[in-house]
Amino acid sequence: MNKMVTLADVARAAGVSAKTASRVINGDPQVAPATRARVEAAVEALGYQVNVLARSLRRGHDNVVGVIVESVRDPFFSEVIGELEQLITPRGFTVMVASNTRGSGREREIVEGFIQRSLVGMIVTPQDADYSFLRSIRMPVVFIDRRPRNLDADVVLADDRGATLEGVNHLARYGHRSIALISDALDVQTVRNRYEGYLDAMREAGLPVDPSMVRIGCLDADMAEKETVDLLHLPQPPTAILSTRGETSQGVVRALHRHDATDVAVVSVGDFALADSVTPAITVLDHSPTLIGRYAAERLFARLDGESGHPITTTIPVPLIARGSGELPPRAAVSG
């Protein structure tokens, strides 16, 4: 019954042209006070609401920022989104989200879907897709967490290799020689870098890399839990575990608690809820989602404000926060 009220309706009610009504809506100062008041009264009376679609079509762009993450459910990414939203909203933009689930194969489809919406900009967590199709795009796009394949663009990254490197060093410093790795699947670049950091650090520390100690492919907490249990059942279990993601670390912690093996040292790349409340509290390499969001927004705004130079890579620090679990002595030392 209440058909959409258009600007033309408002104009008619106020006895002016649509253009003038438009001026009032947009706060154009070039309108006589009396006219303005009449239009405003009409807007109020009719309950007029702008049609953003029409406006955006005319303007050529929609005041929306697209955010593509691996999974909205992952607390890491939901924190990124939260930070982005907090910074983006005050600029008058809305956030559109999409999860690019691992291996869905819909990566390009999702990105193109966003492009078709004439967004003002995008923040993307790339997976393995070929991004060369974005070569000549005009819309600013900032990549986070990983580099896009075949595209030179703004990226905000953590020092992944350095993180695991420091993790191993830290554990080695406390006497550990048998350090297991619980890792995500290697098809993600970030994961590969962390894996390399682990290998390099082990080599540099002169520690042997036992293949049975390296558990690749733990996609979630449950899989990490299973692998950890498996590690504990080895004839020679590891004395320390380095987990490369907050989510997998939760699985590791759960396994250790259920099997009374909390004397195994743990270092997690990525903080997570209650990491500081379990016993012992978990030592983490703080791969901060907040910082990633903040810097990504900064890059995006710079481009929106007209910055035009070469693509920039922002690398965020990954400080180690010692809480106890990473400073445990090796088990053998305890029993010996």
Add this chain to the structure above:
Amino acid sequence: MNKMVTLADVARAAGVSAKTASRVINGDPQVAPATRARVEAAVEALGYQVNVLARSLRRGHDNVVGVIVESVRDPFFSEVIGELEQLITPRGFTVMVASNTRGSGREREIVEGFIQRSLVGMIVTPQDADYSFLRSIRMPVVFIDRRPRNLDADVVLADDRGATLEGVNHLARYGHRSIALISDALDVQTVRNRYEGYLDAMREAGLPVDPSMVRIGCLDADMAEKETVDLLHLPQPPTAILSTRGETSQGVVRALHRHDATDVAVVSVGDFALADSVTPAITVLDHSPTLIGRYAAERLFARLDGESGHPITTTIPVPLIARGSGELPPRAAVSG
């Protein structure tokens, strides 16, 4: 340089009218195979991308579902969003999110902003705003977690009062008489209901409600932690704590661990990460975000598919999951 390629460009390149090109894009069967092929070739050659804004303007609605939650960062809500996205995307809709931060006063503004975008539907976590302005809206709106003020609409709720009621009963069954409440602020209806459940259950169990045991207004984990510490320092500390939200429960747990008071029984309304891994594991009343998301999507789809009856309230169950912390005997019994 690469100006936007329009349907007219494609049509020109294929030697047909814009309308025919449009038909091909939309899979209209009324197109001769040869013509279709020519148009598809032109689309490919020019790298044409539909302009969704124009399409949506013409169609009168945009294939986007708006989701408004209290905070994207809250794992509870990010799980809701994740579930919604998973169900909504296969229908060809995209998700637009907004956080309606407590007390921001921007509630109506956010909702109206979404309305102006001609969305196909909305899922809203209402706060205290007066929602009567949505009386005559045509777009389907489903409210979650709380009822909107002054509006009769589809709502998906948990049995909040029943949850805390059961929580208190559970603790009382294990012998607790001094049960503290760590609660969010009472300006949220959900919270009020949980508060009432606590009061009613205490009364029914014949337990006195000591005002110093009731801590209202814990907005986040930190505040809950502080209040918990304060409770522990009372001359007569509680032997059990009922926390009304996953997030506040994390603060409670942290406080108990830091103050070696893990013999205080805990029941949390709302599950949270690692609740099952701390020692003792936390007994929860599983206020499931996944279910809320699922039922909300179901409601929305029903309305989109033309269902037109009276507003429906869906109440989801809040089962108790005993994990240990809620089954501890009262401290006094231990020491006495």
Add this chain to the structure above:
DNA sequence: GCGCCCGATGACATCGATGTCAACGATTGG
């Protein structure tokens, strides 16, 4: 052989807001 119907296609209007440009009355400077 004539008229009807159907598949295929296009011309044109339309969705609602806004950019462009011109018009108009009033004021001001010379």
Add this chain to the structure above:
DNA sequence: CCAATCGTTGACATCGATGTCATCGGGCGC
């Protein structure tokens, strides 16, 4: 007293895709 200027305002075209309706050629039934 005329022209230049300024503040207001509106007519019209436009953004890009699509709904409506008409057209056109040909196959088919009688």
